[in-house]
Amino acid sequence: MPAVTSGKVLVTGANGYIAVWLVKDLLEKGFTVRGTVRSAAKGEHLKKTFASYGDKLELVVVDDITKTGAFDEAVKGVDAIQHTASPFHFNITDPQDLIVPAVAGTTSILESALKHGSTVKRVVVLSSTAAVQTTDLEKPTVFNENNWNDKAVNEVETKGKETSPFDSYMASKTLAERAAWAWYEKNKAAIQWDLVVFNPPYVYGPIIHEIQDLSQLNTSMGLFYTVVLKGETDDQTLVKEGNNWIDVRDVSSALVLALFKEEAANQRFIISGGTYKWQDWVNAVRKVAPTLPAGNTSYKPEEAIHEIVTDSSKSKQVLGIKYRTFDETAKDIVADFEKKGWWPVQKA
Numbered sequence: 001m002p003a004v005t006s007g008k009v010l011v012t013g014a015n016g017y018i019a020v021w022l023v024k025d026l027l028e029k030g031f032t033v034r035g036t037v038r039s040a041a042k043g044e045h046l047k048k049t050f051a052s053y054g055d056k057l058e059l060v061v062v063d064d065i066t067k068t069g070a071f072d073e074a075v076k077g078v079d080a081i082q083h084t085a086s087p088f089h090f091n092i093t094d095p096q097d098l099i100v101p102a103v104a105g106t107t108s109i110l111e112s113a114l115k116h117g118s119t120v121k122r123v124v125v126l127s128s129t130a131a132v133q134t135t136d137l138e139k140p141t142v143f144n145e146n147n148w149n150d151k152a153v154n155e156v157e158t159k160g161k162e163t164s165p166f167d168s169y170m171a172s173k174t175l176a177e178r179a180a181w182a183w184y185e186k187n188k189a190a191i192q193w194d195l196v197v198f199n200p201p202y203v204y205g206p207i208i209h210e211i212q213d214l215s216q217l218n219t220s221m222g223l224f225y226t227v228v229l230k231g232e233t234d235d236q237t238l239v240k241e242g243n244n245w246i247d248v249r250d251v252s253s254a255l256v257l258a259l260f261k262e263e264a265a266n267q268r269f270i271i272s273g274g275t276y277k278w279q280d281w282v283n284a285v286r287k288v289a290p291t292l293p294a295g296n297t298s299y300k301p302e303e304a305i306h307e308i309v310t311d312s313s314k315s316k317q318v319l320g321i322k323y324r325t326f327d328e329t330a331k332d333i334v335a336d337f338e339k340k341g342w343w344p345v346q347k348a
Contacts, residue, residue, distance in 0.1 A: 001121045001194045004259040008032040010078040012071070012109060013085025014059065015042050017218045018126065020049070020209040021252040022082060027053050029256060036062040036074055036085065045210035066104035071112035077119055080259050083109050084126045086176065088219050090165035095156045098172035106176045110183050113193065120193045122265070124258045126251075127177040129201040129244060129270060130170040133308050144311040145199075145268045149174045184266075194265040196258045198251070201272050201310055205248035205329055206336040214342055228281045228292075229337070230345050235296040242277035244310045247324040257319040269315045273323040275306040284330035291344065 009026050013019050014035025026033050027050060035057065037043040043059040050057045060074050065085055075081065086102045106125060113120050133143045134151040152170035156163045163171070177197060184195045202220045211217065217225055227233045254271045258264045282295040315321050337343035 001192070001262070001265060003262045004080045004121050006030060007079030008034060008077060009259070010034045010036070010071075010074055010081045012036045012062070012065070012074075012081075012083045012105075015046055015209055016084055017207065017209050017221070018203060018248055018251050019082075019084045020046065021248055022084065022255050023050065023057070024208065025252045025256050026082075027056055032056045032058070034058050034060060034074065034078060036060055036065075036071070038063050042210075049208065065108060066101050068108065069112065070105075071109045072116050075109070075112045075117040075120065078117070079119055079121055081109065081113060081117070081120060081123045082126070082255055083123065084255075086126070086173075088128075088169065090169060090219070092165050092168060094161050095163045095168035095171060098168050099156070099175055102172040102176035103179050106180050107183055110180065110187075114187055114191055117193065122193055122196060122259060124196045124198070124255055125177070125180050126255065127180075127197050127199050127268075128173040129199045129272070129310050130173040131177045132199050132270060133310065135166075135170075135308075137307050140305060140307055140309065142309045142311055143270070145270055145314060148178070181268075196264050196266070197268045198254055198258070199268065199270045199310075200246045200251050200254075201244035203246055203248050203251055204333065205324075206332050207340075224281070224333070225342075227278050228285055229343065231293045231295070233278060238279040238282060238295045239277055239299045239304070242275065242280070242304075242306065244272045244274065244308060245276050246271055246273045247329045250321065250323050254315060254319060254321055257321060261319055263318055267314075267318065269319065270310050270312050271315045271321065272310045272312040273325075273329075274312075275304075275309055276326070277301075277304050277306075280304075280326055281330060284326040285334060287327060288331045288334050289343070 009031050011019055011023055011033055014023055015037050023033050037059055040061055062070050131149055132147050134149050149170050152167045153174050155167040156171045204224050279295050279299040286292050
C-alpha cells in the first residue's frame with residue numbers, strides 16, 4: 001500500500017504513556033486523530049492537553065477491548081490504525097490476566113478493520129522486545145527480527161498460574177504478536193491494508209500523560225525512579241543489571257515514520273537506543289544533577305557485559321530513525337520531574 005501522509009489516524013489506548021506522545025506527534029504532522037479511551041473521564045486530560053487542535057482530535061470510548069466488535073465504530077473512516085493498547089504490569093495472579101486482553105485486543109481491532117475499515121491503508125501494532133528476546137542466557141546474545149520468545153510461552157504452558165509475572169508478560173506480548181501475524185496471513189487476500197509491528201524494549205523519557213503523583217508512574221518509569229533517582233539499589237546491582245532501552249519520543253517517532261514509509265509494509269521492527277546497566281543512567285543523570293549519589297564508581301562502561309543486545313539496524317536503514325542518547329533522555333527526565341515537583345527526591 002502507498003504511504004499514509006495525511007488523513008485520520010485511530011490511536012487505541014490514547015491516554016497511555018507512549019500513546020499521548022503519539023497523539024501529539026500525529027497532530028503536529030497535520031493528521032486528525034481519533035483516540036480510544038476506556039471511559040469519558042480518561043479522555044479529559046487529552047482534551048485539555050490538545051485543546052488548541054479543536055476538532056482535529058476526537059475521542060471514543062471503548063470500555064473493553066476484548067469484546068467482539070469493540071472497535072467496529074472506531075475504525076470507520078480512518079486512514080490508518082495505531083494499536084498501542086495492551087497491558088504492561090506485573091500485578092497478576094494468573095498469566096491469562098495479561099494474555100487474554102493482549103491477544104483479544106489485537107485480534108479484535110484487526111477483525112474490526114476487516115469488516116468496517118474500508119478506508120484503512122495501514123495498521124501499526126506496538127508489540128515489545130518481550131516477544132523477541134529470552135532471558136537466563138548462557139552467553140551474551142544478539143536478537144533481531146527473526147527471533148521469537150517462545151520460551152516464555154512454554155513457561156506458561158508448563159507452569160500455568162505458577163508462572164512468574166515477568167514471564168507471563170513476555171508470553172502475552174509473544175502470543176499477541178504471533179496472533180496478529182497469523183491473522184494477517186489468513187486474511188490478507190480479503191483486505192486492502194498492510195501490517196507493521198514495532199518491538200521496543202524498556203521505554204524511558206518525559207511524561208505527558210495524566211498522572212497525579214509518583215505512585216501512578218507506569219512500570220518502566222517507576223523502575224527508573226526507584227533505581228536511579230531514589231537510589232534504592234545496591235552498588236553491585238547497578239553494574240550487573242540492565243537491559244535495552246528507548247526514549248518514549250523515539251517510539252512515537254518510529255510509529256509515525258511507519259505511516260510515511262511505504263517500504264515499512266508487512267515488516268517487523270526492533271526499535272532500540274541500545275543497551276544499559278543501571279549505572280549508565282546514574283552517570284547520565286549526575287551530569288545534570290550532581291547531588292545524586294554516585295553509585296558504583298568502579299564501573300567502566302566499556303567493560304560491561306550485556307546479556308541481551310537487540311539489533312535495531314533495520315529500523316535505522318528502513319525508517320531512517322535516529323535515536324536519542326542517554327544524556328539527552330536523562331536530562332529531559334530530570335527537567336520533567338523538576339517541573340512536576342518530583343525532584344529532588346525528598347528522603348524521609
